[in-house]
Amino acid sequence: MDHKPVIIGVAGGSGSGKTSVTNSIYETFKGHSILVIEQDYYYKDQGHLPMEERLKTNYDHPLAFDNELLYKHLEKLLRYEAIKKPVYDYTRHTRSDKTIVVEPKDVIIIEGILVLEDERLRNLMDIKIFVDTDADLRIIRRLIRDMEERGRSFDSVISQYLNVVRPMHNQFIEPTKRYADIIIPEGGHNHVAIDLLATKIKTILEQKSFL
Numbered sequence: 001m002d003h004k005p006v007i008i009g010v011a012g013g014s015g016s017g018k019t020s021v022t023n024s025i026y027e028t029f030k031g032h033s034i035l036v037i038e039q040d041y042y043y044k045d046q047g048h049l050p051m052e053e054r055l056k057t058n059y060d061h062p063l064a065f066d067n068e069l070l071y072k073h074l075e076k077l078l079r080y081e082a083i084k085k086p087v088y089d090y091t092r093h094t095r096s097d098k099t100i101v102v103e104p105k106d107v108i109i110i111e112g113i114l115v116l117e118d119e120r121l122r123n124l125m126d127i128k129i130f131v132d133t134d135a136d137l138r139i140i141r142r143l144i145r146d147m148e149e150r151g152r153s154f155d156s157v158i159s160q161y162l163n164v165v166r167p168m169h170n171q172f173i174e175p176t177k178r179y180a181d182i183i184i185p186e187g188g189h190n191h192v193a194i195d196l197l198a199t200k201i202k203t204i205l206e207q208k209s210f211l
């Protein structure tokens, strides 16, 4: 019997609805053994850099992430060992001093723009999902969210989108769609897709005798 946790990767462009999909899966399995790891929390630490340097970082490039640490943490969780998950501060563009102790669970959702880009991460996943939402909707959602929740101005969101987010999406994120087992259009409000996904996850959990 295979008693390793199930790993589900949820990728997609910024504002596509990855967090909403992840929350829907989490809610469906609430009460079971499930946890979420956000790839964003694994942005490289930039505490040693002055703020003006941090503002120049390309946060949509694969090299912005500390995937080494993320991979190590997933390996530990697969061995049912606890990890100390970093905490990311979007206003300071670096990790905070805090970490969160995360206990291992049977289902692990790993969510982020580039989780399907790294082959080592992909190879750990039992189900790979790409949330596919048109660019016009993604920029509108991001604009609202970044101004309300991440302390950004209108001009900074637009400039970052045109100069970095859009080209990096086309170069690095969109191509990872080909690795996906399931492509979910429109994100977390797609109840049919979420229900189908929940059924598949239940089947895997039953096969592993977790349910």
Ligand SMILES: Nc1ncnc2c1ncn2[C@@H]1O[C@H](COP(=O)(O)OP(=O)(O)O)[C@@H](O)[C@H]1O
Pocket (backbone or CB within 6 Å): 012, 013, 014, 015, 016, 017, 018, 019, 020, 021, 141, 142, 145, 186, 187, 188, 189, 190
């Ligand atoms: N299908 C949808 N329809 C309308 N708004 C949505 C939908 N999916 C997500 N949103 C909203 O768009 C914003 C970005 O969604 P989120 O799930 O955080 O995207 P991501 O994690 O991919 O950046 C959030 O404010 C969320 O509530």
Ligand SMILES: Nc1ccn([C@@H]2O[C@H](COP(=O)(O)O)[C@@H](O)[C@H]2O)c(=O)n1
Pocket (backbone or CB within 6 Å): 013, 014, 015, 018, 040, 043, 059, 060, 089, 090, 092, 093, 094, 112, 113, 165
């Ligand atoms: N300091 C940072 C770090 C990341 N970003 C942007 O976040 C986006 C990824 O998060 P989603 O929840 O939208 O998937 C990514 O596109 C980065 O541009 C940032 O602006 N500042």
